Amino acid sequence: MPRPPLTLSADKIVASVHDRIDSRGPSRERPDREALRALLSDALERSPADETSISWLEVTRRQVGHRWPDNGAGGEPRYKRDVQVRVLEAGRLGTFRTEASSWGGLERAIRQAMAHARTREKIPGFPHLPRDRSPLPELPEIRDETIQGMSADRARRELETRLDTRERGHLTWGDVRLAVASSHGLSRFAVATEIRLEVASGPPGTAGYAARATRTLDRLPWETVIDRARARQGTEEVGSPPTGESFPVVLAPEATAQLLDVVNRRSLTAWDYELGDTFLREFLGVQVFDRSLELVDDATDPDGLPFPFDLEGTAKRPVAVIEHGVPRTPALDQYHAARWGLPATPHACADDDARFEHL
Numbered sequence: 001m002p003r004p005p006l007t008l009s010a011d012k013i014v015a016s017v018h019d020r021i022d023s024r025g026p027s028r029e030r031p032d033r034e035a036l037r038a039l040l041s042d043a044l045e046r047s048p049a050d051e052t053s054i055s056w057l058e059v060t061r062r063q064v065g066h067r068w069p070d071n072g073a074g075g076e077p078r079y080k081r082d083v084q085v086r087v088l089e090a091g092r093l094g095t096f097r098t099e100a101s102s103w104g105g106l107e108r109a110i111r112q113a114m115a116h117a118r119t120r121e122k123i124p125g126f127p128h129l130p131r132d133r134s135p136l137p138e139l140p141e142i143r144d145e146t147i148q149g150m151s152a153d154r155a156r157r158e159l160e161t162r163l164d165t166r167e168r169g170h171l172t173w174g175d176v177r178l179a180v181a182s183s184h185g186l187s188r189f190a191v192a193t194e195i196r197l198e199v200a201s202g203p204p205g206t207a208g209y210a211a212r213a214t215r216t217l218d219r220l221p222w223e224t225v226i227d228r229a230r231a232r233q234g235t236e237e238v239g240s241p242p243t244g245e246s247f248p249v250v251l252a253p254e255a256t257a258q259l260l261d262v263v264n265r266r267s268l269t270a271w272d273y274e275l276g277d278t279f280l281r282e283f284l285g286v287q288v289f290d291r292s293l294e295l296v297d298d299a300t301d302p303d304g305l306p307f308p309f310d311l312e313g314t315a316k317r318p319v320a321v322i323e324h325g326v327p328r329t330p331a332l333d334q335y336h337a338a339r340w341g342l343p344a345t346p347h348a349c350a351d352d353d354a355r356f357e358h359l
Contacts, residue, residue, distance in 0.1 A: 029101070030177070031101070033179075033189055036056065036179055036189075037179070037181075037187070039106070040056065040106075040179065040181040041181065042103060043103060043106040043107065043110065044181060044182070047087070047110050047183065048110075048114070049087035049088065049113070049114050049117075050088050050089050051087065051129045051183050051184070052086070052088075052129070052182065052183045053085075053086045053087075053129045053130065053182040053183070053186075053312070054083065054085050054106070054181050054182070055083070055084045055086075055178070055179070055311040055312070055313075056081075056083050056177075056178070056179040056180075057081070057082045057176070057178050057311070057350070058080070058176065058177040058178075059079070059081075059082075059174065059175075060077050060080075061077070061078045061172060062075055062076065062077050062078070062150075062152060062155070062172070062173055062174055063171065063172040063173075064152050064155045064156050064171055065159075065168070065169070065170050066156065066160055066163055066168055066169050066170075066171075067163075067167070067168035067169075068168035068169060068170055068198075074152070075151075075152025075155065075156070076152070081099050081101065082097060082350055083097065083098050083099065083100065083106070083109065084096075084097050084311065084350060085097075085098070085106070085109040085110050085112075086113060086129060087110060087114050088129055089114050089117040090117070092117040092118065092120045092121070092122050093117060093120060093123075093335055094113040094114055094115065094116035094117025094118070094119075094120065095113055095116060095352050096109045096110075096112040096113040097109075097350065097351075123338055123339060129182055129183070129184070129312075129334070130184075130186065130312040130313055130314055130348075131184040131186055132313060132314045133186065134314075134315040135315065136308040137300040137306075137308055137315060137316055139300060139306045139307075139308055140215075140302045140306065141215070141216055142191075142193070142215045142216075142306055142307065142308075143175070143191045143192055143193050143215075144193045144195075144215065144216040144217055146216075147174075147175070147193040147194070147195050147216070147217055148175055148193055150195075150217075155171045155173065158171065158222075159171055162222055162223075163199065166202055167199060167201045167202075168200050169197065169198060169199045170196075170197070171196070171197055172194075172195070172196045172198075173194065173195040173196070174193070174194060175192065175193045175194070176191070176192050177189075177190070177191050178190055178192075178307075178309075180309065180311065180312065182313065187313075188309050188313045190307065190308055190309070192215060192305075192307055193216065194213060194214070195213065195214060195216075195217060195220055196211065196212070196213040197211065197212055197213075197222065197225050199211070199225055199226050199229040200229060201226070201230045201232075201233050202230075202233035202234070206233060206234035206235060207233060207234075208229045208230060208231060208232030208233035208234070209229055209252070209254065210225045210226070210228035210229040210232065210254065211225065212224070212225045213305060214305070215305060215306065232252065261359070264355065265355065266278075267280065268280070268321065268331055269330065269331055269353055269354060269355045270330060270331055270333055270336040270347075270353050270354035270355070273330040273336065273340065274336055274339070274340075278330070279327075280327050280330050283327060284327055284328075284329070285326060285327070285328070287325045288325065288326075288327065289322060289327075290325050291324045291325045292325070293322055293325050294322060294323060294324070295320075295321040295322035295359060296318055296319065296320055296359070297318070297319045297321055297331075297345075297347070297356040297357070297358050297359050298318040298319075298358055299316035299346075299357065299358040300317065300318060301358065304358050305358065306358075307357075309346065310346045310347055311348040311349055311350065312333060312334060312346075312348040314348065315346060316346050316358075317346060319345050319346070319347075319356075321359070329342065329343070330342075331345055331354040331355050331356045332344050332345050332347070332354050333347070333348035333349075333352075333353070334348070335352065336354060
């Protein structure tokens with residue numbers, strides 16, 4: 001008996017073609033803003049979930065070194081795409097991450113997120129997926145075409161011209177594109193560039209170090225960074241620490257930033273709070289640091305690396321993290337804020353987590 005003819009819709013045929021493309025690895029083609037908006041809108045319209053949110057993150061980085069290893073990068077661009085799909089199905093939140101850039105890849109990601117949602121508990125009073133329509137903060141220019149078009153040869157020439165024979169340096173530059181869309185009509189899109197200069201002056205062991213990162217090339221203070229590294233160079237003889245019960249220690253701003261970053265990543269994230277691996281679970285609102293310690297996360301500060309919204313599309317704003325030595329809040333996305341009955345902060349990031357990024 002002959003088999004009935006196989007009928008395939010146009011969508012199934014397109015998805016099959018995309019499946020074959022995705023199976024060969026993620027494409028590095030970057031759709032322009034309108035093509036990306038159309039792709040995300042189409043995926044949201046076709047999603048069978050109660051609610052759907054998609055965040056599309058693309059990062060391109062390049063690095064060269066002068067008398068300093070560049071970790072094998074050699075100025076070649078390193079590209080990464082991270083697409084996070086979040087769905088709300090029957091009151092349960094599910095997530096899935098992919099590198100796919102096609103409609104077929106997004107469709108599979110949505111269904112995987114729905115499967116994940118079925119394994120999670122329902123949270124009473126759980127809020128809808130983010131629908132923040134607050135105006136985005138007014139920021140200085142965060143995208144620099146000069147940085148986007150900078151070649152490895154030009155970056156090397158900049159380092160060779162500005163550094164003398166006693167010095168070595170790194171120059172890292174690139175851009176990030178973030179788009180957020182949801183079934184509530186929330187749509188955000190931004191492109192930001194970044195360039196980071198690191199300089200070490202003097203022989204290893206006693207070299208002075210300084211670094212600075214900015215969004216635009218004209219804001220990068222080359223001479224200030226180089227002079228600071230030169231001023232911090234130590235003597236060839238390292239002395240013994242003073243004797244006695246205590247003595248003052250002065251940290252460079254870069255060292256202070258790195259120390260606070262360790263505290264941030266080990267104690268202040270949403271997952272740290274969720275797992276109880278942080279002092280905040282017991283001492284939120286209690287003075288545990290010196291009263292002189294003030295810590296603020298502010299992605300609107302033009303002297304930092306400003307950015308207008310997080311991976312949930314929530315508009316950025318200054319958030320007091322520690323006031324007069326008193327911890328006020330961990331970083332919280334919508335999910336973890338609902339679980340713990342705390343106000344959400346605009347710091348959602350990948351891996352279903354939240355983290356302060358502009359301390």
